[in-house]
Amino acid sequence: MSQQLKLKQEVAKAALAYIDDGMILGVGTGSTVNCLIELLPQVNLKGAVASSQVTQDKLEALGIEVMDLNYVGELDLYIDGADEVNPNLQLIKGGGGALTREKIVAAASKQFICLVDESKWVTQLGREFPVPIEVLPQARSYVARQLVKMGGEPVYREDFITDYGNVILDTYNLDITSASEFEARLNNIVGVVCNGIFAANQADKLLIAKSTGVETLQR
Ligand SMILES: O=C[C@H](O)[C@H](O)[C@H](O)COP(=O)(O)O
Numbered sequence: 001m002s003q004q005l006k007l008k009q010e011v012a013k014a015a016l017a018y019i020d021d022g023m024i025l026g027v028g029t030g031s032t033v034n035c036l037i038e039l040l041p042q043v044n045l046k047g048a049v050a051s052s053q054v055t056q057d058k059l060e061a062l063g064i065e066v067m068d069l070n071y072v073g074e075l076d077l078y079i080d081g082a083d084e085v086n087p088n089l090q091l092i093k094g095g096g097g098a099l100t101r102e103k104i105v106a107a108a109s110k111q112f113i114c115l116v117d118e119s120k121w122v123t124q125l126g127r128e129f130p131v132p133i134e135v136l137p138q139a140r141s142y143v144a145r146q147l148v149k150m151g152g153e154p155v156y157r158e159d160f161i162t163d164y165g166n167v168i169l170d171t172y173n174l175d176i177t178s179a180s181e182f183e184a185r186l187n188n189i190v191g192v193v194c195n196g197i198f199a200a201n202q203a204d205k206l207l208i209a210k211s212t213g214v215e216t217l218q219r
Pocket of ligand 1: 028029030031032033080081082083092093094095096097098099102
């Protein structure tokens, strides 16, 4: 087993302590959260709200009832991974293309706990990992030109369609000195459905797995 998978399993195990019996849990997407999903049969959940079709399928395969967010109201807890996290617990997400539904579930939750291994820790977002931007298919070229004007280098994620039928522009080279401002600027481009900067919906708590153990950071 790789060291990184081991760290993902450790941080997933640490997250179990925050899940209460009888809860409806918001469940993220990705390889880190997959480690958590495998452990969820240990908890007596009332149900879950899934942040992607992939997660929904995995939860249902374990016999966990997946509920429609529109009918459950505010969730107590959302747990998800991230592609990058900075010291303010702001994130880049969407490497797996699930950013829009993830941001909706995060926004609808009282608390967002983010699970990462130490490879995800950065001082400034977007220097290495591109910002995934979900775009209406018809607006792809227009949005790409606006991103170039902002100094970005958008790359169309080929052969990928989101759960909502849209496309993704993975955008490199954005100078994200203020994640909040950048998130809002990207949202202002007509045709953008959602962007992968999670500043308005940043993590409340970060569990970070290191070779020395799992550390907890609180906002
Ligand atoms: O769309 C995918 C999500 O934002 C994931 O949370 C993110 O890509 C992290 O995934 P992983 O745990 O596989 O690194």
